[in-house]
Amino acid sequence: MTPKTAIATLLASLLALAPAALAQSTKPAPSNPSSSSKVGAKPAAKQADPPAAAADEQEKKQIFILPLEGTVGIQLRAKDMHTIKDMANAAGPGQIVIIKINSNGGLVLETPEIQAALMGIRDGGHRLVAWIEKAISGGAFTAMYAPEIYFMRTGSMGSITRISGQAWVEQGAQEWEDAVARTCEMGGRSPFVGRAMVHAEDLLSYDVDPDTGEVTFYDTLEGTHALSNAKENLTFNASNALACKFSSGTADTLDDLLTAMGVPKGQYEVSAAGNKVFEKWKRTCEQCEKEVPELFRQYQLGGTGTGDGNVILNKRIDAIKKLLEWWKKAPEMLRFQFQVPPPEQLEEQLEQLKYQQQQARKQRDGAGN
Amino acid sequence: MPVMRRIALTLAVLALPLLAFQAPPKKDATKPATKPAATKPATTKDTAPAKPAAKPAEAAPAAAPAGPRVYVAPFTGIWGLDIHPELCQRFVDDIKAKKPDLVVFTLDSQDLKEGFYTAERNEDGSGVFEDDSQRRMLKLLDEELRGTPTMMWVQDSWGYSTLLAFAFKDMYMKPGARLDGLGRVAERYSIEDPQVLAKFREAVVGIANGFFEVGGYDIMIGRAMMRPELKLSASWKGRDLVWTQDADGTWVVDGSEKAFAAFDADTAEDLGLADGSASDLGELMFLRGFREFQVVPSEQDPEMGAGERIGADWHRAWNKAFDTAEELWQDARSKLQLDAGKYTDLAKRHYEKIVDLLEKNDAAYTKWRMTRHPDLNQLKDQIERWKQEQIARNKAKKDNQGGSGTGGGRGGRGFGSPGGPGGG
Numbered sequence: 001m002t003p004k005t006a007i008a009t010l011l012a013s014l015l016a017l018a019p020a021a022l023a024q025s026t027k028p029a030p031s032n033p034s035s036s037s038k039v040g041a042k043p044a045a046k047q048a049d050p051p052a053a054a055a056d057e058q059e060k061k062q063i064f065i066l067p068l069e070g071t072v073g074i075q076l077r078a079k080d081m082h083t084i085k086d087m088a089n090a091a092g093p094g095q096i097v098i099i100k101i102n103s104n105g106g107l108v109l110e111t112p113e114i115q116a117a118l119m120g121i122r123d124g125g126h127r128l129v130a131w132i133e134k135a136i137s138g139g140a141f142t143a144m145y146a147p148e149i150y151f152m153r154t155g156s157m158g159s160i161t162r163i164s165g166q167a168w169v170e171q172g173a174q175e176w177e178d179a180v181a182r183t184c185e186m187g188g189r190s191p192f193v194g195r196a197m198v199h200a201e202d203l204l205s206y207d208v209d210p211d212t213g214e215v216t217f218y219d220t221l222e223g224t225h226a227l228s229n230a231k232e233n234l235t236f237n238a239s240n241a242l243a244c245k246f247s248s249g250t251a252d253t254l255d256d257l258l259t260a261m262g263v264p265k266g267q268y269e270v271s272a273a274g275n276k277v278f279e280k281w282k283r284t285c286e287q288c289e290k291e292v293p294e295l296f297r298q299y300q301l302g303g304t305g306t307g308d309g310n311v312i313l314n315k316r317i318d319a320i321k322k323l324l325e326w327w328k329k330a331p332e333m334l335r336f337q338f339q340v341p342p343p344e345q346l347e348e349q350l351e352q353l354k355y356q357q358q359q360a361r362k363q364r365d366g367a368g369n
Numbered sequence: 370m371p372v373m374r375r376i377a378l379t380l381a382v383l384a385l386p387l388l389a390f391q392a393p394p395k396k397d398a399t400k401p402a403t404k405p406a407a408t409k410p411a412t413t414k415d416t417a418p419a420k421p422a423a424k425p426a427e428a429a430p431a432a433a434p435a436g437p438r439v440y441v442a443p444f445t446g447i448w449g450l451d452i453h454p455e456l457c458q459r460f461v462d463d464i465k466a467k468k469p470d471l472v473v474f475t476l477d478s479q480d481l482k483e484g485f486y487t488a489e490r491n492e493d494g495s496g497v498f499e500d501d502s503q504r505r506m507l508k509l510l511d512e513e514l515r516g517t518p519t520m521m522w523v524q525d526s527w528g529y530s531t532l533l534a535f536a537f538k539d540m541y542m543k544p545g546a547r548l549d550g551l552g553r554v555a556e557r558y559s560i561e562d563p564q565v566l567a568k569f570r571e572a573v574v575g576i577a578n579g580f581f582e583v584g585g586y587d588i589m590i591g592r593a594m595m596r597p598e599l600k601l602s603a604s605w606k607g608r609d610l611v612w613t614q615d616a617d618g619t620w621v622v623d624g625s626e627k628a629f630a631a632f633d634a635d636t637a638e639d640l641g642l643a644d645g646s647a648s649d650l651g652e653l654m655f656l657r658g659f660r661e662f663q664v665v666p667s668e669q670d671p672e673m674g675a676g677e678r679i680g681a682d683w684h685r686a687w688n689k690a691f692d693t694a695e696e697l698w699q700d701a702r703s704k705l706q707l708d709a710g711k712y713t714d715l716a717k718r719h720y721e722k723i724v725d726l727l728e729k730n731d732a733a734y735t736k737w738r739m740t741r742h743p744d745l746n747q748l749k750d751q752i753e754r755w756k757q758e759q760i761a762r763n764k765a766k767k768d769n770q771g772g773s774g775t776g777g778g779r780g781g782r783g784f785g786s787p788g789g790p791g792g793g
Binding site: 102104133134136137152153154155156157158159161163166167168199200231232233234235236237238239240252253293294297300301303304305306307 | 500501504507508511512560562563564565567568569570571572574575576578579580581582583588746749750753754756757758759760761764
């Protein structure tokens with residue numbers, strides 16, 4: 001499959017998934033950031049109906065914080081989002097899930113699964129919040145699913161143009177823009193914002209109603225505040241995202257964030273689960289980055305100095321077996337980061353090497369007789 | 370200078386000596402009041418940022434320390450190498466341990482220097498922009514030092530380092546200092562395709578503008594400093610300065626569509642970006658309202674400021690790591706050219722030392738990569754080839770056969786790894 005056809009196929013699957021997910025998501029966003037949301041005023045609505053025993057320490061709801069860092073589809077995985085979704089669901093509806101994003105983007109092919117996981121969190125009756133350190137391209141796309149977005153002061157979010165290498169992917173460009181616009185709407189935002197993040201020619205400006213504070217976005221430059229002209233691609237910083245209410249607030253630390261979110265003290269406790277999930281995968285990726293080049297080296301050079309074909313074969317067999325183990329532990333890293341041949345191909349090679357080893361053994365035994 | 374500002378400045382200067390004694394560190398509300406006093410405080414002895422104030426504290430050891438304890442942390446040299454998150458961590462750890470009353474970060478970093486005829490690239494190297502680690506450096510300075518008053522004193526900044534200056538709300542300049550060189554950000558979005566150009570440009574400018582957000586500066590300023598086609602001007606609206614991305618304001622900073630906006634010390638002060646200009650630390654402290662102060666000294670070397678010592682140690686350590694690696698590299702190359710067979714073992718040992726040095730020192734490894742050396746994986750590949758050759762030779766010797774063994778043929782001095790670049 002060529003990269004273009006792969007993207008087209010994945011795009012098609014994403015487009016197919018979008019309406020269904022939208023339909024499933026019956027729970028509206030806590031408030032529409034593009035209208036008249038007030039920072040810190042939203043959250044109480046969801047926690048307003050605790051059971052009678054809510055005061056009990058054991059009944060406290062959880063705040064799951066899942067750091068999402070690195071390349072979308074490699075280090076930043078939908079799988080981890082699914083894990084947190086399952087944990088939140090197990091704790092019952094009304095949990096808070098914060099995805100803390102620091103990513104330059106990545107692979108389009110991960111987006112259907114990201115959508116399924118994040119919309120699954122919302123459908124489970126949980127409060128989904130994106131906390132932006134850096135959300136560029138696929139990172140921004142991921143954040144769009146959250147009805148509430150908060151920025152760190154250093155935060156930036158946008159630039160969702162689909163590229164391959166350093167070239168714009170023209171095929172399916174409009175479909176991609178439509179998909180981003182729909183995702184924007186799924187988060188309760190104006191689709192114009194998403195479009196301006198995808199293609200330069202899409203304009204964006206807004207007005208703020210002086211009485212209600214309500215924000216109206218335009219896909220023209222007729223608004224008082226211009227955000228993106230015909231040569232620009234929208235990328236927000238903390239201040240302009242807040243000014244147009246795209247973001248619900250700005251917070252650098254978790255304490256600041258919870259305050260900005262209006263999380264009532266004593267009713268929630270911060271769970272370490274999300275961080276554990278993140279750290280575990282991060283360690284795996286780091287270990288993989290260290291070991292896989294060593295295995296390449298072993299495969300290429302291991303035992304060659306001995307001049308003993310059997311030693312060389314053993315080294316190669318061992319390297320392939322370990323690569324196959326890595327395929328199970330970190331398939332994303334092997335496929336995209338290192339471009340290691342697929343497991344089937346490695347299995348085939350392993351069989352060939354084993355066969356050669358057998359033959360060599362037979363020859364040696366024959367020679368011995 | 371407008372007449373009203375001149376009057377305000379004169380009044381402020383006259384008022385300063387009366388109001389300044391032992392005032393708590395505080396940003397002045399009015400910019401003109403931050404102008405330096407005509408007479409310098411008695412404690413100021415020289416122009417080096419970290420040195421002068423150690424003296425007053427020593428002069429009266431028996432008496433109670435006079436004035437606030439000031440920790441001076443110098444960021445000097447190449448951005449991303451000399452000015453590095455690891456140095457930042459060392460400063461922060463030391464500041465937390467020593468608990469000063471005020472921290473003065475100084476910034477002296479140029480990718481471009483005034484040469485004999487014209488501006489030229491700094492021969493020591495150019496800054497490296499690695500946004501994740503540098504943003505974390507910023508978070509470290511901001512979050513770890515919450516509760517400790519901090520300020521930035523720009524000696525001179527041309528290049529990515531200018532981002533750090535704008536990350537401080539309280540910024541002072543040295544006369545003649547620049548806030549310039551953010552046009553280097555444009556190197557990161559130099560792409561032909563207009564869609565990709567827009568994507569990359571807005572992404573990298575947005576990321577870099579995060580530094581301006583932390584300092585509370587309008588991101589229009591950052592944009593104009595990073596995008597040549599954007600203009601920048603400012604107008605006063607009452608006491609507030611309003612920035613616009615055009616040349617229609619009262620004060621045009623950049624009216625060109627081909628130049629990057631930049632500021633010298635005077636302009637930065639006039640437009641309220643900087644709180645004032647100071648030639649030396651004494652003058653800076655005077656502007657902050659302190660006639661007396663003491664620089665927190667280094668424990669190992671009380672003649673030096675604590676931060677100055679940490680900075681000097683850091684520069685020495687990473688440069689030594691790089692220089693040693695470079696010497697080993699050059700020695701290995703020249704010996705291999707002389708007699709590859711004879712010196713292979715020596716070259717292998719050199720390469721192993723290089724790998725060890727570079728794995729332990731990120732700044733040295735960054736410079737190593739900037740200066741067109743093979744990366745760590747390529748070095749390790751070569752070490753493994755030599756190792757196999759050595760095994761082959763030993764085996765041959767043992768078998769009493771001579772020759773090169775079976776595996777040695779793959780060796781040589783080239784580089785390459787599966788999927789990796791070739792060439793050395």
